[in-house]
Amino acid sequence: MIQNVSQCTAQNLPRNGSKNATQTGSQIMTQDAIANLCLTRFERLPKQGKPGSGQWTVLAGVVVEHEGGLELISLATGTKCLSGVERLGSVKGTQLSDSHAEVLARRGFLYWFLRQAELAFQNSSQFLVNSGTGTVHWKPGVKFHLYSSHPPCGDATIFIFEKEESCLAKDNLCTAKKDSCAGKEDTSTGKEDSFIGKKDSCTGKDISCTTKKDSSTSQEDSCTGKKVLCTCKENFCTGKKDSCSGKEDSNAIESQLTSLNSFKTTNSSLCSELSPTSSSSTNASKAGSDPKSIPPGQEATKLNTSKDQESHQNMNKISSPSLQQTNLEKDISEDLDEPVQKKLKLDTNRTGAKCVKGEIEDPLGSGTEYHNIGVLRRKPGRGDPTLSLSCSDKLLKWNVIGFQGSLVSQFLKIPVYFSTISIGPSGFNLPALQRALFSRYPDTASKPVLLQPTLKFRFAQCDDLKPSSDSILHVPGNSGFTEVYVAGYKQGWSKKKLATPGAWSSVSCIHLARLYRSIVSKYTGIQPPIQYSAIKQSAFTYNTAKLKFKSNLPAWPAKSAEFDDFSVE
Known part of the structure; x- marks a missing residue:
């Protein structure tokens, strides 16, 4: 049959x-x-x-x-x-x-x-x-x-099996011989998912999280490698320069990294290779909170037009619904008190x-x-x-x-x-x-x-x-x-x-x-x-x-x- x-x-x-x-x-x-x-x-x-x-x-x-x-x-x-x-x-x-x-x-x-x-x-x-x-x-x-x-x-x-997926990061289930968190298109940003570069133990594909730099801090983001702030730097949501402020938001960096480290600890059995050391996370947060830590020539460019500021705010309003429960950065920055949601996929x-x-x-x-x-x-x-x-x-x-x-x-x-x-x-x-x-x-x-x-x-x-x-x-x-x-x-x-x-x-x-x-x-x-x-x-x-x-x-x-x-x- x-x-x-x-x-x-x-x-x-x-x-x-x-x-x-x-x-x-x-x-x-x-x-x-x-x-x-x-x-x-x-x-x-x-x-x-x-x-x-x-x-x-x-x-x-x-x-x-x-x-x-x-x-x-x-x-x-x-x-x-x-x-x-x-x-x-x-x-x-x-x-x-x-x-x-x-x-x-x-x-x-x-x-x-x-x-x-x-x-x-x-x-x-x-x-x-x-x-x-x-x-x-x-x-x-x-x-x-x-x-x-x-x-x-x-x-x-x-046979068919139920695969448990996280709304913050996709589970890497070896049974299907496919890495569900590597190389996919991020529909919320139009950019390729940054989980690429390291070798995944199940598939041999590249999935590292540290390939891009945060232009506001000149430090590698410890999980996603994407831009994490929308202040005076390239906005990871829009890809445009932000003119709303000229200061780094150290609280936002600290909050995201704290939540991220908590997420990685609870999910280490599924994507252990995606988890950087605690020391690197601490260093990243310190770098983000200290403007002096930014190397010369890497300072964020300050835009003075109100048009750019308005464009940034409008773009954030447009992109927020599409990012909800699908984008790692959005989940962490928008609602840190919300528990990690799980969904089942066949x-x-x-x-x-x-x-x-x-x-x-x-x-x-x-x-x-x-x-x-x-x-x-x-x-x-x-x-x-x-x-x-x-x-x-x-x-x-x-x-x-x-x-x-x-x-x-x-x-x-x-x-x-x-x-x-x-x-x-x-x-x-x-x-x-x-x-x-x-x-x-x-x-x-x-x-x-x-x-x-x-x-x-x-x-x-x-x-x-x-x-x-x-x-x-x-x-x-x-x-x-x-x-x-x-x-x-x-x-x-x-x-x-x-x-x-x-x-x-x-x-x-x-x-x-x-x-x-x-x-x-x-x-x-x-x-x-x-x-x-x-x-x-x-x-x-x-x-x-x-x-x-x-x-x-x-x-x-x-x-x-x-x-x-x-x-x-």
């Missing part, structure tokens, strides 16, 4: 964008137990591949439940995805094209299953039973849970994932008119576009046809689904997750319980951090491994040696296919095809379900057969 995000109801939406489901005590224990398994194991991993200073990443894990216990079977971090050009330039089947944490964790499950199937044929698996026909089945009570420290990219991250939490060809493009308007919802999207990437669909779209597919894939499906007669999906805690929005992961599809076979853990990941996405370029995949157990990837290959291998099997991930297409072939040939006596494409085509039941799924989503892009056309020997 494709909708514009503005068509969604904003009723009862919380201001921070997270809408938690009502959860029972047992659910909270379950989701925190699942999250704790992943977080604790991550802390025990070596430092290699973990985010460095100033970096963030996503952590995801697959947990199996059996006989009342939980066991971690795959853990991954990652935020990177290759472009189509990069994929075509590599040896086919050797490079990981999608290194997002959820996708890597699922590939770790595929490896874990193949190892368990091997044990099942030896009648020694804790989770699988040999069916005696070259296939296996799950023991009673086996369930799977997915954890992710961040909502899956794409449709699941798009906005859209945004994703960098782009609509695939065939879907209706995002309108990219302001506020709630920025995104369409329910559409298929490609993962974002710099330079050439990626060929990988968003994690929201992949999870939707897993909830319809299962997350077992074509290789594993040839050992199982029924699909594998997640019983629960735990997301967050940050960024969790229940309606958006429900829509993205199953309700936008007409007939979803599985609707996992969506849970929000209370435990936080210490490398979670944050305003002024950059995504880590490294990915980690950890599969516990005797046959497990811990590998670090950069650009789809194991870390530490030079470009000249990327054609060496040792540089390839244990969950690359070619390695998984080789493991599959060795198990089938050893325990069933059947010799599977050598071509990777032929191995995948042997999964008749799975491929039928996949074709039906894609028929209901006509914009789902077809994968080029070229990527699967290679020998696994």
